[in-house]
Amino acid sequence: MHILVRCGAVAVLGLAGCAQTPEGQLTPRSQTVRLCNGNTCTEQDRRVSTLPSAQPTDAERRMQALTEVAERNPNGAYDLGLRLLRGDGVERNSYQAIEWLRKAGDNGHVQAQLALGRIYLMGLEEMGSDPAQAESWLLLAAAKGSKEAKDLLPKAQAAKNDEQSLYRVREAYRTSWIAWYSSAPYYWVWGPSGWYLR
Template identity: 50%
Template sequence: MKNRLLLSGLLLAGAACAQSGDATIRICDASGCADRPRDSASFDPAHDDHPEETRRLAALADIARQDPRAAYDLALRYYRGDGVRRDSYQAIQWMREAGDRGVPEAQLALGRFYLSGVEEMGADPAEAEKWLALAAARGDKEAEKLLAEARSAKKTEQERYQWRQFHRQNWLGWWASGYPYHWYWGAAGWYHR
């Protein structure tokens, strides 16, 4: 019984410690600083205290569907969290919308995004090459420099892939059957040859 009480006390103390130190983060804004839970969000569309901003965002999305430069602006807003909840997925979607419709800044930005990778999206040198080639064809000097990097990264990635495929085909089977054991299992137990 004494051990159970001691264990219960330790568990409660551990839970209290876990809730205190790492569970909060200090957020400072125009209204001051406060400790908030790490999983809290500052923008919740369900509890929108700023209907005017929401209306402006909806209006910008409507404009973005018609004007690719507005799609680029909306992508930047989502990427930066400027007036909206920061959302890299929406940023990429709107940036692609602008890039597909010929906005050079969007094509360059997409090339950079895919060359280095953005948050949960890993790097994709082949996709970076596609976007940077479009921007470079319009005379963008920065895109030309980055295009060379993308091609080099793509080649390196292809070489790594080919190396992995070669070794998977030629050596993994050998490891499964070609290398002999030093110790074998028999009727009398383990023995060494």
């Protein structure tokens, strides 16, 4: 069987293809590339990098510095937990918030222990209430002299034994929860030379 293949203006019979050099097979490469984002397209020089800058933003530098403070200081861990819980300067993340509050509470930070007692008593987002956890954190805070923890402790103990008590506690305590959640102060503040303790 013979195949007719055209290469240029010459017809060749046979099974072989056209003889071309590799350079002849390549189309000339454009110096630009078309980038589209949604409905907007632009031509950009092929030699320009489109990768995001490796330089951290000011907010990222501050959070990295606060994380370093939080690793070694319970007040910093408490502050980082609050910021993550509120979404203050960072993306809100309740799981990480509780982790940092637990670090602070495990290191004896009374406000963190009280905050964890509140969170476990009231429940938070997808996490339901856990009166037994609330009781253990409130016991720690009450032992260090927290009046609010002493007041909440019997409520957590009652809620542990009775679902109706838990509902009543949550409803009665909701306004003080909101007040704490929105107004508890931070220990560390950002200044021109970095994070410093007030």
